[in-house]
Amino acid sequence: MKNIPLQEVEYIEKNRRFSSSQHLIPWKLILTNRNLWALMLMYFCCQWANYFFVAWMPVYLVEGRHFSENAMKEIVFTLFVTGIIGFLLGGFFGDVLVKRQGLRFGRRFVGMAGLGACALLIFLAAVLPQNNVVAFCLIAANGFFSFGVMVSYAVCTDIGRNNAGTVTGAMNFFGQMGAFFLAIIFGKIVDVTHNFDYPLFVVALVMLTGSLLWLAIDPLKQLGLQQLATGSVKIQPQQ
DSSP, X not given: OOOOOHXXXXXXXXXXXXXXXXXXXXXXXXXXXXXXXXXXXXXXXXXXXXXXXXXXXXHIIIIISOOOHHHHHHHHHHHHHHHHXXXXXXXXXXXXXXXXXXXXXXXXXXXXXXXXXXXXXHHHHHHOOOHHHHHHHHHHHHHHHHHHXXXXXXXXXXXXXXXXXXXXXXXXXXXXXXXXXXXXXXXHHHHHHOXXXXXXXXXXXXXXXXXXXXXXXOTTSOTTHHHHHHTSSOOOOOO
């Protein structure tokens, strides 16, 4: 059986989604790769909204908007049902857009649209006086958040290939840092201002920043290709 030239093996490996050879991503690459930094910072931003919905929104509804406890429970239940629907729709439309418009447009559009709409709805919830409208805005905001956030994990596979787990871990670490900051900042702003609406302005601004960061995320730029190009990572052809 004729041996495949090394140049052809390298070409195949560079242009496939996963490679047959396994290599580790060094920390130097993680800390210097702009694409990965954009992904991590985007996820840092979007987890502000996630932690708000999970931890602070019940407090906001009861103490900031004076909903009854039973009304708050109904809103929270509806919010998370809407979130499940958002996850499903985000995955479905994301796949459709990737097939029709390409990987870069499909990933960016879903991420930007979801986080951007979430930012707008949270802002409206902070400025509108009608409680029923506020409840609707927050429920819809979580739906759009769910619509846009799951595409992040698809991008981890796009750019990480065999090392998607490493990329996902780095992204999720920054996301948990975002949740940590929100947990502290939300309460501090309320303590200083005695107003529960002001922290929502901050969350909306951070979410808008996360939406815009999708413009710097390119799912076509795979981690590890730099090493392959320079020869610092050698691909061993299978025997």
